[in-house]
Amino acid sequence: MSADNLEQKYKPVHTNKTGGSPFTGITGWIDNRLPVIRMFKHEYLDFQVPKSLSYFWSFGGILTICLILLIITGLSLGMHYKPDTKYAFDSVEKIMRDVNFGWLIRYAHVNLTSFFFIAVYLHIFRSLYYGSYKEPRQLMWLIGIVIFFLMMATAFLGYTLPWGQMSFWGATVITNLFSAIPFFGESVVTWLWGDYSVGDAALNRFYVLHWLIAFLIVGVVVFHVIALHIVGSNNPSGIEPKDTRDTVSFSPFTTSKDLVGMLVFLLIFVAVMMYAPNYLGHPDNYIPANPLVTPPHIVPEWYFLPFYAILRVIPDKLMGVIAMVGSIAVLGLLPWLDFSRVRSCVFRPIWKQCVFLFVLNFFVLMYIGAAPADGIYVVIGRIATAFYFAFFFILAPLVAATEKPLPMPESIHEFENWKKQGKIKTINIFSK
Amino acid sequence: MNENKNKDKSTRRDFLTTVTATVGAVGVGAAVFPIINHMNPDSSVKALASIEVDISGVNEGQEITVLWRGKPVFIKRRTKEDILKAKETKMADLKDPQEDKARVIKEEWLVVIGVCTHLGCVPAGGQGDYSGWFCPCHGSHYDTSGRIRKGPAPTNLEVPKYEFVGSDKIKIG
Numbered sequence: 001m002s003a004d005n006l007e008q009k010y011k012p013v014h015t016n017k018t019g020g021s022p023f024t025g026i027t028g029w030i031d032n033r034l035p036v037i038r039m040f041k042h043e044y045l046d047f048q049v050p051k052s053l054s055y056f057w058s059f060g061g062i063l064t065i066c067l068i069l070l071i072i073t074g075l076s077l078g079m080h081y082k083p084d085t086k087y088a089f090d091s092v093e094k095i096m097r098d099v100n101f102g103w104l105i106r107y108a109h110v111n112l113t114s115f116f117f118i119a120v121y122l123h124i125f126r127s128l129y130y131g132s133y134k135e136p137r138q139l140m141w142l143i144g145i146v147i148f149f150l151m152m153a154t155a156f157l158g159y160t161l162p163w164g165q166m167s168f169w170g171a172t173v174i175t176n177l178f179s180a181i182p183f184f185g186e187s188v189v190t191w192l193w194g195d196y197s198v199g200d201a202a203l204n205r206f207y208v209l210h211w212l213i214a215f216l217i218v219g220v221v222v223f224h225v226i227a228l229h230i231v232g233s234n235n236p237s238g239i240e241p242k243d244t245r246d247t248v249s250f251s252p253f254t255t256s257k258d259l260v261g262m263l264v265f266l267l268i269f270v271a272v273m274m275y276a277p278n279y280l281g282h283p284d285n286y287i288p289a290n291p292l293v294t295p296p297h298i299v300p301e302w303y304f305l306p307f308y309a310i311l312r313v314i315p316d317k318l319m320g321v322i323a324m325v326g327s328i329a330v331l332g333l334l335p336w337l338d339f340s341r342v343r344s345c346v347f348r349p350i351w352k353q354c355v356f357l358f359v360l361n362f363f364v365l366m367y368i369g370a371a372p373a374d375g376i377y378v379v380i381g382r383i384a385t386a387f388y389f390a391f392f393f394i395l396a397p398l399v400a401a402t403e404k405p406l407p408m409p410e411s412i413h414e415f416e417n418w419k420k421q422g423k424i425k426t427i428n429i430f431s432k
Numbered sequence: 433m434n435e436n437k438n439k440d441k442s443t444r445r446d447f448l449t450t451v452t453a454t455v456g457a458v459g460v461g462a463a464v465f466p467i468i469n470h471m472n473p474d475s476s477v478k479a480l481a482s483i484e485v486d487i488s489g490v491n492e493g494q495e496i497t498v499l500w501r502g503k504p505v506f507i508k509r510r511t512k513e514d515i516l517k518a519k520e521t522k523m524a525d526l527k528d529p530q531e532d533k534a535r536v537i538k539e540e541w542l543v544v545i546g547v548c549t550h551l552g553c554v555p556a557g558g559q560g561d562y563s564g565w566f567c568p569c570h571g572s573h574y575d576t577s578g579r580i581r582k583g584p585a586p587t588n589l590e591v592p593k594y595e596f597v598g599s600d601k602i603k604i605g
């Protein structure tokens with residue numbers, strides 16, 4: 001064997017050794033060993049995004065800010081809160097009355113949760129309306145649904161912590177959902193409680209899980225954003241950018257626009273927190289938990305109402321639970337149920353109406369979730385529940401198969417021209 | 433290397449792989465079980481398993497509620513009318529068919545766990561379409577024997593294990 005052949009036989013070793021940083025000095029030294037700096041520049045400064053993005057695209061950033069603020073205020077609360085059924089309620093009252101700025105920190109945490117959900121619902125609506133769940137962004141959509149589930153879990157667990165009447169009975173009703181599991185239901189619930197009812201053992205573990213899941217959300221959000229930077233942002237036209245006439249750099253264009261969005265959102269949040277801090281909550285939660293008396297009218301927080309309505313209007317326990325969980329999980333099937341190649345509702349006259357009806361129906365369900373569970377409310381609730389599922393299983397494939405899309409421009413910059421000429425209509429409130 | 437002389441061509445490495453996998457699996461199992469099981473009710477919770485209740489002061493038609501294992505228990509001294517209603521109900525009308533006599537030790541006393549079998553709220557006494565209990569949470573109606581008659585709850589109010597000790601005491605659990 002000649003020396004030549006030997007060299008061909010052994011392939012060179014590839015390591016991740018970097019180097020060649022565009023930066024110099026300390027930045028370059030670090031970047032050559034841990035290339036986060038060039039990654040940041042690549043992903044957040046030079047990154048190209050479609051130039052037609054509206055303020056609807058600011059909600060991702062707004063959600064991130066909410067999450068960070070929730071964690072900061074949560075850490076502060078955690079330094080004063082006691083997860084023990086004997087002290088929990090009083091420790092929250094102490095936060096409100098004695099701890100320096102405790103009232104502000106707690107009202108911020110509570111109202112941020114509501115605003116977190118407002119932002120996430122608008123974020124989801126944006127994805128529905130502009131077809132962001134379609135190829136190639138299906139995985140982003142699925143990761144988003146996971147985040148939504150985790151958010152609901154965290155918010156539910158957090159709500160149990162002050163140990164008021166709504167905390168206690170909410171915890172009882174929601175943990176009892178697991179008793180609908182055939183055969184193992186009872187043992188699962190006892191295991192979750194660590195007791196034969198919701199009590200001290202449950203409160204302690206709910207506190208731990210409330211923290212844990214909040215941090216898990218951060219982890220999943222990281223995946224959500226990594227996936228975003230692989231497939232890129234969708235935009236109101238639903239057309240992929242082709243050349244630099246269609247895009248702008250993330251900084252300073254998108255960052256400055258997002259900052260405006262965040263500030264306006266936070267201003268509204270501060271106004272609500274300062275002038276109506278308990279408006280979105282339920283007064284019964286200022287009554288200490290009493291395991292002997294269920295309040296005559298128990299309702300979850302507003303952001304759970306549509307799903308709670310679906311649970312309540314179904315007369316069978318197991319089916320009710322399946323429908324409620326299913327109503328969120330079914331979102332995950334949408335990228336395949338709606339197989340239309342056109343993304344944006346701007347060019348889908350029929351699907352656009354369906355999406356608006358779906359939103360209206362969501363508000364109907366929200367209303368029903370807070371109404372008494374009898375008479376006409378149950379009838380309306382059942383119709384709304386039927387429509388909710390029909391939207392996914394019937395309307396989505398049917399419209400995808402039959403709808404004739406409107407004529408579409410070739411590119412994003414042409415789309416912008418059409419918009420200026422008034423040839424197409426977009427949603428006005430968040431555009432520009 | 434030597435010729436492999438084993439009949440089934442198994443090697444020393446196969447043996448080591450199997451042993452390692454088995455020990456690993458047992459180890460994981462032994463570690464996971466306590467991590468799951470510690471969440472079940474602990475010994476001090478289980479130790480509080482039974483209570484005694486004095487029922488001498490309860491008049492006909494009255495109901496008292498006591499706390500047992502963190503759950504309310506209804507002890508109701510039923511009226512003649514209540515008993516009659518409960519006994520005359522046809523099995524075909526029940527969602528979870530059970531004779532009244534299978535649910536009581538002494539006809540006059542009905543002892544049930546006061547937890548709605550739907551999602552765990554406490555039903556209110558003397559209310560609802562069947563003059564037993566009514567659960568406000570999602571609208572379940574129970575009759576004078578604590579049986580489910582209408583609404584989303586799947587089963588009757590549970591009868592705990594109890595016995596009469598003497599003439600005016602009940603031991604629950």
Ligand code: HEM
Pocket residue numbers: 067070071072073074075077078079081092106109110113116151154155156157158159160161162210211213214215217285
């Ligand atoms: C995804 C993020 C989070 C959400 C959606 C959330 C939600 C909530 C909710 C709804 C409450 C009940 C508020 C009330 O009525 O008092 C609460 C309470 C609480 N949370 Fe969070 N939280 C989050 C993150 C965190 C984090 C990261 C921590 C700690 C590191 C934390 C610590 C607490 C504490 C100690 C309480 C009890 C005090 C109180 O009730 O005011 N939270 N949370």
Ligand code: FES
Pocket residue numbers: 548549550551552553567568569570571572583584585
């Ligand atoms: S908990 Fe009683 S009806 Fe749902």
